[in-house]
Amino acid sequence: MTTPQTFRIAAIPADGVGAEVVAAGRAVLDALAEDSGGAFSFAWEEFPWGCDYYTRTGKMIDDDGLDRLKDFDAIYFGAVGWPTVPDHISLWGLRLKICQSFDQWANVRPVHFLPGVQSPLRKADDTDLDWVVVRENSEGEYAGLGGRNLAGRGPGGEVAVQSALFTEVGCERIMRFAFDLARTRDRRKVSSVTKSNAQQYGMV
Structure with a gap:
Protein backbone atom coordinates (compact mmCIF):
# COMPACT_ATOMS: atom_id res chain seq x y z
CA MET A 1 0.00 0.00 0.00
CA THR A 2 1.30 3.45 -0.92
CA THR A 3 2.02 5.75 2.00
CA PRO A 4 -0.10 8.93 1.77
CA GLN A 5 2.00 12.00 1.03
CA THR A 6 1.43 15.21 2.98
CA PHE A 7 2.63 18.44 1.38
CA ARG A 8 3.46 21.28 3.76
CA ILE A 9 2.34 24.56 2.19
CA ALA A 10 3.07 28.07 3.46
CA ALA A 11 0.15 30.34 2.56
CA ILE A 12 0.83 34.08 2.27
CA PRO A 13 -2.39 35.81 1.13
CA ALA A 14 -0.75 39.24 1.62
CA ASP A 15 -2.78 42.11 0.13
CA GLY A 16 -5.99 42.97 -1.70
CA VAL A 17 -7.34 40.22 -3.93
CA GLY A 18 -4.62 37.92 -2.62
CA ALA A 19 -6.78 36.95 0.34
CA GLU A 20 -9.64 35.87 -1.93
CA VAL A 21 -7.37 34.06 -4.37
CA VAL A 22 -5.54 32.07 -1.72
CA ALA A 23 -8.74 31.15 0.14
CA ALA A 24 -10.40 29.94 -3.07
CA GLY A 25 -7.27 28.11 -4.19
CA ARG A 26 -6.93 26.35 -0.86
CA ALA A 27 -10.53 25.16 -1.11
CA VAL A 28 -9.85 23.70 -4.57
CA LEU A 29 -6.64 21.99 -3.47
CA ASP A 30 -8.27 20.55 -0.36
CA ALA A 31 -11.12 19.21 -2.52
CA LEU A 32 -8.56 17.54 -4.80
CA ALA A 33 -6.88 15.99 -1.77
CA GLU A 34 -10.19 14.68 -0.43
CA ASP A 35 -10.93 13.15 -3.84
CA SER A 36 -7.50 11.49 -4.08
CA GLY A 37 -8.53 8.47 -2.04
CA GLY A 38 -5.97 9.28 0.61
CA ALA A 39 -3.06 9.47 -1.83
CA PHE A 40 -2.06 12.95 -0.68
CA SER A 41 -3.07 15.79 1.60
CA PHE A 42 -2.06 19.35 2.39
CA ALA A 43 -0.86 20.76 5.72
CA TRP A 44 -1.33 24.52 5.63
CA GLU A 45 0.33 27.24 7.67
CA GLU A 46 -0.73 30.80 6.96
CA PHE A 47 1.49 33.85 7.49
CA PRO A 48 0.14 37.40 7.99
CA TRP A 49 2.87 39.25 6.07
CA GLY A 50 1.96 42.06 3.70
CA CYS A 51 1.19 45.78 3.64
CA ASP A 52 -1.15 45.68 6.63
CA TYR A 53 1.55 43.89 8.58
CA TYR A 54 4.04 46.55 7.44
CA THR A 55 1.72 49.32 8.67
CA ARG A 56 1.56 47.69 12.10
CA THR A 57 5.18 46.55 12.47
CA GLY A 58 7.33 48.45 9.96
CA LYS A 59 8.27 45.11 8.33
CA MET A 60 6.88 43.34 5.27
CA ILE A 61 8.09 40.00 6.66
CA ASP A 62 9.49 38.87 10.02
CA ASP A 63 13.26 38.87 10.45
CA ASP A 64 13.25 35.07 10.63
CA GLY A 65 10.62 34.72 7.90
CA LEU A 66 12.87 33.16 5.27
CA ASP A 67 14.17 30.60 7.76
CA ARG A 68 10.59 29.68 8.58
CA LEU A 69 9.67 29.29 4.92
CA LYS A 70 12.64 27.27 3.68
CA ASP A 71 11.44 23.86 4.87
CA PHE A 72 7.98 24.02 3.27
CA ASP A 73 7.28 22.03 0.12
CA ALA A 74 5.76 25.10 -1.55
CA ILE A 75 4.74 28.70 -0.91
CA TYR A 76 1.25 29.74 -2.00
CA PHE A 77 1.52 33.50 -2.51
CA GLY A 78 -1.44 35.80 -3.13
CA ALA A 79 -0.67 39.37 -4.18
CA VAL A 80 1.37 42.21 -2.74
CA GLY A 81 0.80 45.95 -2.85
CA TRP A 82 -1.50 48.54 -1.31
CA PRO A 83 -1.91 52.32 -1.78
CA THR A 84 -0.64 53.08 1.73
CA VAL A 85 2.77 51.45 1.12
CA PRO A 86 5.17 52.50 -1.69
CA ASP A 87 5.52 49.82 -4.36
CA HIS A 88 9.29 49.51 -4.03
CA ILE A 89 8.86 48.70 -0.33
CA SER A 90 6.02 46.19 -0.71
CA LEU A 91 7.48 44.39 -3.73
CA TRP A 92 11.09 44.21 -2.59
CA GLY A 93 10.17 43.69 1.03
CA LEU A 94 8.14 40.55 0.49
CA ARG A 95 7.69 38.91 -2.92
CA LEU A 96 11.11 39.69 -4.34
CA LYS A 97 12.75 39.02 -1.00
CA ILE A 98 11.34 35.50 -1.19
CA CYS A 99 12.09 35.04 -4.92
CA GLN A 100 15.65 36.32 -4.69
CA SER A 101 16.52 34.43 -1.51
CA PHE A 102 15.23 31.07 -2.79
CA ASP A 103 16.35 31.69 -6.38
CA GLN A 104 12.84 31.22 -7.77
CA TRP A 105 13.85 32.13 -11.29
CA ALA A 106 10.99 30.76 -13.43
Whole structure:
Protein backbone atom coordinates (compact mmCIF):
# COMPACT_ATOMS: atom_id res chain seq x y z
CA MET A 1 0.00 0.00 0.00
CA THR A 2 1.30 3.45 -0.92
CA THR A 3 2.02 5.75 2.00
CA PRO A 4 -0.10 8.93 1.77
CA GLN A 5 2.00 12.00 1.03
CA THR A 6 1.43 15.21 2.98
CA PHE A 7 2.63 18.44 1.38
CA ARG A 8 3.46 21.28 3.76
CA ILE A 9 2.34 24.56 2.19
CA ALA A 10 3.07 28.07 3.46
CA ALA A 11 0.15 30.34 2.56
CA ILE A 12 0.83 34.08 2.27
CA PRO A 13 -2.39 35.81 1.13
CA ALA A 14 -0.75 39.24 1.62
CA ASP A 15 -2.78 42.11 0.13
CA GLY A 16 -5.99 42.97 -1.70
CA VAL A 17 -7.34 40.22 -3.93
CA GLY A 18 -4.62 37.92 -2.62
CA ALA A 19 -6.78 36.95 0.34
CA GLU A 20 -9.64 35.87 -1.93
CA VAL A 21 -7.37 34.06 -4.37
CA VAL A 22 -5.54 32.07 -1.72
CA ALA A 23 -8.74 31.15 0.14
CA ALA A 24 -10.40 29.94 -3.07
CA GLY A 25 -7.27 28.11 -4.19
CA ARG A 26 -6.93 26.35 -0.86
CA ALA A 27 -10.53 25.16 -1.11
CA VAL A 28 -9.85 23.70 -4.57
CA LEU A 29 -6.64 21.99 -3.47
CA ASP A 30 -8.27 20.55 -0.36
CA ALA A 31 -11.12 19.21 -2.52
CA LEU A 32 -8.56 17.54 -4.80
CA ALA A 33 -6.88 15.99 -1.77
CA GLU A 34 -10.19 14.68 -0.43
CA ASP A 35 -10.93 13.15 -3.84
CA SER A 36 -7.50 11.49 -4.08
CA GLY A 37 -8.53 8.47 -2.04
CA GLY A 38 -5.97 9.28 0.61
CA ALA A 39 -3.06 9.47 -1.83
CA PHE A 40 -2.06 12.95 -0.68
CA SER A 41 -3.07 15.79 1.60
CA PHE A 42 -2.06 19.35 2.39
CA ALA A 43 -0.86 20.76 5.72
CA TRP A 44 -1.33 24.52 5.63
CA GLU A 45 0.33 27.24 7.67
CA GLU A 46 -0.73 30.80 6.96
CA PHE A 47 1.49 33.85 7.49
CA PRO A 48 0.14 37.40 7.99
CA TRP A 49 2.87 39.25 6.07
CA GLY A 50 1.96 42.06 3.70
CA CYS A 51 1.19 45.78 3.64
CA ASP A 52 -1.15 45.68 6.63
CA TYR A 53 1.55 43.89 8.58
CA TYR A 54 4.04 46.55 7.44
CA THR A 55 1.72 49.32 8.67
CA ARG A 56 1.56 47.69 12.10
CA THR A 57 5.18 46.55 12.47
CA GLY A 58 7.33 48.45 9.96
CA LYS A 59 8.27 45.11 8.33
CA MET A 60 6.88 43.34 5.27
CA ILE A 61 8.09 40.00 6.66
CA ASP A 62 9.49 38.87 10.02
CA ASP A 63 13.26 38.87 10.45
CA ASP A 64 13.25 35.07 10.63
CA GLY A 65 10.62 34.72 7.90
CA LEU A 66 12.87 33.16 5.27
CA ASP A 67 14.17 30.60 7.76
CA ARG A 68 10.59 29.68 8.58
CA LEU A 69 9.67 29.29 4.92
CA LYS A 70 12.64 27.27 3.68
CA ASP A 71 11.44 23.86 4.87
CA PHE A 72 7.98 24.02 3.27
CA ASP A 73 7.28 22.03 0.12
CA ALA A 74 5.76 25.10 -1.55
CA ILE A 75 4.74 28.70 -0.91
CA TYR A 76 1.25 29.74 -2.00
CA PHE A 77 1.52 33.50 -2.51
CA GLY A 78 -1.44 35.80 -3.13
CA ALA A 79 -0.67 39.37 -4.18
CA VAL A 80 1.37 42.21 -2.74
CA GLY A 81 0.80 45.95 -2.85
CA TRP A 82 -1.50 48.54 -1.31
CA PRO A 83 -1.91 52.32 -1.78
CA THR A 84 -0.64 53.08 1.73
CA VAL A 85 2.77 51.45 1.12
CA PRO A 86 5.17 52.50 -1.69
CA ASP A 87 5.52 49.82 -4.36
CA HIS A 88 9.29 49.51 -4.03
CA ILE A 89 8.86 48.70 -0.33
CA SER A 90 6.02 46.19 -0.71
CA LEU A 91 7.48 44.39 -3.73
CA TRP A 92 11.09 44.21 -2.59
CA GLY A 93 10.17 43.69 1.03
CA LEU A 94 8.14 40.55 0.49
CA ARG A 95 7.69 38.91 -2.92
CA LEU A 96 11.11 39.69 -4.34
CA LYS A 97 12.75 39.02 -1.00
CA ILE A 98 11.34 35.50 -1.19
CA CYS A 99 12.09 35.04 -4.92
CA GLN A 100 15.65 36.32 -4.69
CA SER A 101 16.52 34.43 -1.51
CA PHE A 102 15.23 31.07 -2.79
CA ASP A 103 16.35 31.69 -6.38
CA GLN A 104 12.84 31.22 -7.77
CA TRP A 105 13.85 32.13 -11.29
CA ALA A 106 10.99 30.76 -13.43
CA ASN A 107 7.68 32.65 -13.38
CA VAL A 108 5.23 30.31 -15.15
CA ARG A 109 1.74 31.57 -16.09
CA PRO A 110 -0.68 29.34 -18.06
CA VAL A 111 -3.23 31.21 -20.20
CA HIS A 112 -6.54 29.55 -21.15
CA PHE A 113 -10.27 30.00 -20.75
CA LEU A 114 -12.16 28.07 -18.07
CA PRO A 115 -15.55 26.58 -18.98
CA GLY A 116 -18.45 28.86 -18.10
CA VAL A 117 -16.28 31.90 -17.42
CA GLN A 118 -16.83 34.88 -19.70
CA SER A 119 -13.58 36.52 -20.74
CA PRO A 120 -13.07 40.26 -20.20
CA LEU A 121 -11.22 40.22 -23.54
CA ARG A 122 -13.54 41.46 -26.29
CA LYS A 123 -14.41 38.85 -28.93
CA ALA A 124 -12.13 36.31 -27.27
CA ASP A 125 -14.63 33.81 -25.87
CA ASP A 126 -14.79 31.81 -29.12
CA THR A 127 -10.99 31.75 -29.43
CA ASP A 128 -9.06 28.79 -28.11
CA LEU A 129 -6.38 30.51 -26.06
CA ASP A 130 -3.83 28.04 -24.75
CA TRP A 131 -0.28 29.15 -24.06
CA VAL A 132 2.14 29.52 -21.17
CA VAL A 133 4.02 32.70 -20.31
CA VAL A 134 7.50 31.90 -18.98
CA ARG A 135 9.27 34.93 -17.51
CA GLU A 136 12.70 35.16 -15.91
CA ASN A 137 12.04 36.07 -12.31
CA SER A 138 15.38 36.83 -10.67
CA GLU A 139 17.53 38.93 -13.01
CA GLY A 140 16.94 41.76 -15.47
CA GLU A 141 15.27 44.65 -13.66
CA TYR A 142 14.68 42.32 -10.69
CA ALA A 143 18.41 42.28 -9.91
CA GLY A 144 18.01 45.47 -7.89
CA LEU A 145 21.29 47.03 -8.99
CA GLY A 146 21.65 50.78 -8.65
CA GLY A 147 21.65 53.60 -6.17
CA ARG A 148 21.31 57.31 -5.50
CA ASN A 149 24.37 59.55 -5.54
CA LEU A 150 25.55 63.16 -5.68
CA ALA A 151 22.92 64.34 -3.19
CA GLY A 152 25.60 66.55 -1.62
CA ARG A 153 25.60 68.80 -4.68
CA GLY A 154 22.41 70.42 -3.47
CA PRO A 155 18.83 70.49 -4.73
CA GLY A 156 18.52 68.96 -8.19
CA GLY A 157 21.96 67.41 -8.08
CA GLU A 158 21.03 63.89 -7.02
CA VAL A 159 21.42 61.11 -9.59
CA ALA A 160 19.55 57.77 -9.59
CA VAL A 161 21.06 54.82 -11.46
CA GLN A 162 19.08 51.64 -12.12
CA SER A 163 20.79 48.77 -13.93
CA ALA A 164 19.50 45.47 -15.25
CA LEU A 165 21.53 42.27 -14.94
CA PHE A 166 21.71 39.41 -17.45
CA THR A 167 23.96 36.43 -16.68
CA GLU A 168 24.66 33.68 -19.19
CA VAL A 169 23.54 31.10 -16.63
CA GLY A 170 20.31 32.97 -15.90
CA CYS A 171 19.47 33.43 -19.58
CA GLU A 172 20.24 29.85 -20.54
CA ARG A 173 18.25 28.20 -17.77
CA ILE A 174 15.06 30.17 -18.47
CA MET A 175 15.40 29.56 -22.22
CA ARG A 176 15.93 25.84 -21.73
CA PHE A 177 12.97 25.74 -19.34
CA ALA A 178 10.72 27.35 -21.98
CA PHE A 179 11.86 25.02 -24.78
CA ASP A 180 11.58 21.92 -22.58
CA LEU A 181 8.05 23.00 -21.63
CA ALA A 182 7.16 23.55 -25.30
CA ARG A 183 8.21 19.98 -26.10
CA THR A 184 5.47 18.69 -23.77
CA ARG A 185 2.69 20.63 -25.52
CA ASP A 186 0.65 19.98 -28.68
CA ARG A 187 1.97 23.09 -30.40
CA ARG A 188 5.73 23.10 -29.96
CA LYS A 189 6.50 26.76 -30.38
CA VAL A 190 8.43 29.31 -28.32
CA SER A 191 8.09 33.06 -28.90
CA SER A 192 10.57 35.49 -27.34
CA VAL A 193 9.13 38.78 -26.12
CA THR A 194 11.35 41.55 -24.73
CA LYS A 195 11.29 45.31 -24.17
CA SER A 196 14.52 45.63 -26.08
CA ASN A 197 14.08 48.48 -28.54
CA ALA A 198 16.14 50.93 -26.48
CA GLN A 199 18.67 48.50 -24.98
CA GLN A 200 21.72 47.78 -27.10
CA TYR A 201 23.45 45.24 -24.79
CA GLY A 202 21.32 43.29 -22.33
CA MET A 203 18.44 42.24 -24.55
CA VAL A 204 20.00 42.04 -27.99
